[in-house]
Amino acid sequence: MDVVVARNLSKTYQAGAVAVPAVREASFTIARGSLVAFVGPSGSGKSTLLNMVGCLDHPSGGTLEVLGTDVARLDRHAAAGFRGAHLGFIFQDFNLIPVLSAAENIEYPLLMVQNRPAAERQARVAELLEAVGMAEQAAKRPDQLSGGQKQRVAVARALASKAKLVLADEPTANLDHDTAYRILALMKKMRDEQGTTFVFSTHDPKIVNEAEVILTLEDGRLVNHG
Amino acid sequence: MAKILSLAARNLARYWRRTLLTSGLIILGVVAVLLFIAVSGSFKGLIVGQITDSMLGHLQLHRRGYVASIDNLPLNLNMKPAAVAVAEKALGADPAVVAWSPRLKFGAMFSNFTETTSIRLNGVLPEREAAAMPMLAKRVVQGSVANGLLERGKVLVPEIIARGMKLKPGDTVVLVATNLDGSVNGQNFVVQGVLGDVTGPGGRDGYVHLEDARALLRMTEGEVSEIAVRLKGLGMLPAAKARLEAAVAGLRNPQGESVLQVHGWDQLSPFANIARIIDLLDVFIRVMLVGIVLIAVMNVMIMAVYERIREIGMISAIGTPPRRILALFLAEGALLGAAGTAIGVALSFAVVYALNVWPVHFTFGRDQQLVLAPALAAGEVVLIGAIVVVIAILASLQPAWKAARMDPITALRHV
Incomplete structure (x- = not known):
């Protein structure tokens, strides 16, 4: 079953009087449980595509279904609700909340987004800390963690709310290669264990091959789907 | 949360x-x-x-026009007995009123037989004045207090005069006053005590018994210049004032105006x-x-x-x-x-x-x-x-x- 179905998806930004197309007529599907990479040079439209799939941005044209929902029709509040309920995000700069410990960062979406009971939150956080190998660092704050450890916490946070689809924008850009491979291995492991679909963007050719499906973009056009 | x-x-x-x-x-x-x-x-x-506990009370009742001329202590603007009766009936019926004291205010010459000066005096009923002005007796800095304040034939002298004329309790003085008809009368008084000065109107007034004041002024009727009223609390002033104004409004002069006026302390003292x-x-x-x-x-x-x-x-x-x-x-x-x-x-x-x-x-x-x-x-x-x-x-x-x-x-x- 496909978790993402895009048909002739377009996004055009308006820069003053000039229309700048960022994504042009992109059609693709993403199957449940797959590890997908959006690849392309800077400015090719991979982040824009990722933002549209993540309900952070609205398409200018075409249709986009995520987990069976026509997300182009969602308003700001509905989109926030959809993201909180079904999607997970991993960011290039980790974006952990500096005043919270690793465990609290993982707990954040369960508490502030999904409002889960305390017992359920604690059980889920403990499970994820174990799964990403961060149980020993649970009480540490982000400034006490290495880049790789931060990204592990970010992966756990993305999975905390049992997201069916996790979107990662350049998740390894700020990591060395060894750490980057370990993060991708962690994504695969979590995909295998929890059945989550991971979609990430990258322009690093060395880690692209770790993906099972590669969607290549050039000037906003999808040039390769394989 | x-x-x-x-x-x-x-x-x-x-x-x-x-x-x-x-x-x-x-x-x-x-x-x-x-x-x-x-x-x-x-x-x-x-x-x-x-101000309210030793001089003015929380509010006062006067005959219309008296307050406007209060610096002259005009005897012709005193409240007549009928007006006093109306005022006292209203005061007796008001739940906020604790006590009231009728006063006869007048100016007099004050002499210790070697020096003479002018003095403002209040003729009061001692027990009632003490009840309406609970801090007045505490202002007696020399001498004693009797009947709540003072005895007949005695005078409480303000400190500023006592100091200047070197008076002490027990000394004899003469008070000379002009009555409403313009005739002058004098009478000997004994200094009962010396009153400490306080800021504000009446803060440097002397006190005699109301009956002595009437005798000195050869007053045959039970006139008073003002009635000082003590309430249960200062916060009750606006409501009590309004009630009393309504209660005494029935007494009218030929011009159709209320004979009696009610003034809060804040209308009588510059400290307001x-x-x-x-x-x-x-x-x-x-x-x-x-x-x-x-x-x-x-x-x-x-x-x-x-x-x-x-x-x-x-x-x-x-x-x-x-x-x-x-x-x-x-x-x-x-x-x-x-x-x-x-x-x-x-x-x-x-x-x-x-x-x-x-x-x-x-x-x-x-x-x-x-x-x-x-x-x-x-x-x-x-x-x-x-x-x-x-x-x-x-x-x-x-x-x-x-x-x-x-x-x-x-x-x-x-x-």
Whole structure:
């Protein structure tokens, strides 16, 4: 079953009087449980595509279904609700909340987004800390963690709310290669264990091959789907 | 909610220097306002208490036109017995009235047989005057008190005259007064005591028995110049005044006007203007506090939002509802206000306590060695606290609204 179905998806930004197309007529599907990479040079439209799939941005044209929902029709509040309920995000700069410990960062979406009971939150956080190998660092704050450890916490946070689809924008850009491979291995492991679909963007050719499906973009056009 | 407050507190601690500075401003404002309220309230209460409890009473009844000519102590504007009866009936029926004292006020020549001066005198019924003016007897600085105040044939002399004429209790003096018909009469009196001066009208008047005053003035009718009234509390003044005005309104002069007029202490004493200025300053300093809190909290919250744009983008991207982002920043503002208020109130209570342990003495007008006893009313503290927290929340509203409305993509791209 496909978790993402895009048909002739377009996004055009308006820069003053000039229309700048960022994504042009992109059609693709993403199957449940797959590890997908959006690849392309800077400015090719991979982040824009990722933002549209993540309900952070609205398409200018075409249709986009995520987990069976026509997300182009969602308003700001509905989109926030959809993201909180079904999607997970991993960011290039980790974006952990500096005043919270690793465990609290993982707990954040369960508490502030999904409002889960305390017992359920604690059980889920403990499970994820174990799964990403961060149980020993649970009480540490982000400034006490290495880049790789931060990204592990970010992966756990993305999975905390049992997201069916996790979107990662350049998740390894700020990591060395060894750490980057370990993060991708962690994504695969979590995909295998929890059945989550991971979609990430990258322009690093060395880690692209770790993906099972590669969607290549050039000037906003999808040039390769394989 | 507890988690939001906890997160808000941690965010405030994250920029602790800025938080400390802003809280310091709020603390300073709260302490300034509460101390001003406590000290000015104490000063006002002290002076007003002195005026109402030893001279004027809370309100007075006069014949129409008497107060306008009060400096001359006009005997022709005294209340006639019929008017006095109407007034006393109204006073007896009013639930707020504790006591009242009829007075006959007049001017006289005062001589110790070697020197002569002028004096303003009050003819009073001692027990009733003492009941209506409970602090009057305490003003007797030399001599004794009898019948609640003084005996027949005796006079209480104001300190300023006693000092100048070197009088002491037991000395004989002569009072010479001109009556309504223009004839002059003199009578010997014995000095019963010396009255300490206080600031305000009547603060340097002497006292004799009402019957002695009538005899000196050869007055055959039971006229009085004014009736000084003591109420159960100063707060009852407006309502009691309105009731008494209505109760005596039936007595009319040929022009159709009410014969009797009711005046509150604030219409009779110039200190009322000082009290109004103090009240105005009180409002002004509260407005200053609002300004301090508004600017300080808004500034710190605008900075907080600006510095955490990427963080806001992240929490928004992962699906945090906008109302929760709004609540998070409002909670930060409210906590700043609440913490500042709590510390400010604690400091204010400490300073007020210290001012009561080591009292401040001051001079006001002719009054020496007045002692301030500042106090903080719970109502005032709660009101100031509520003002600060509400203003802090209002000041956070715009930055919090901006954070809640932030586009996650733009926020995540912010450098």
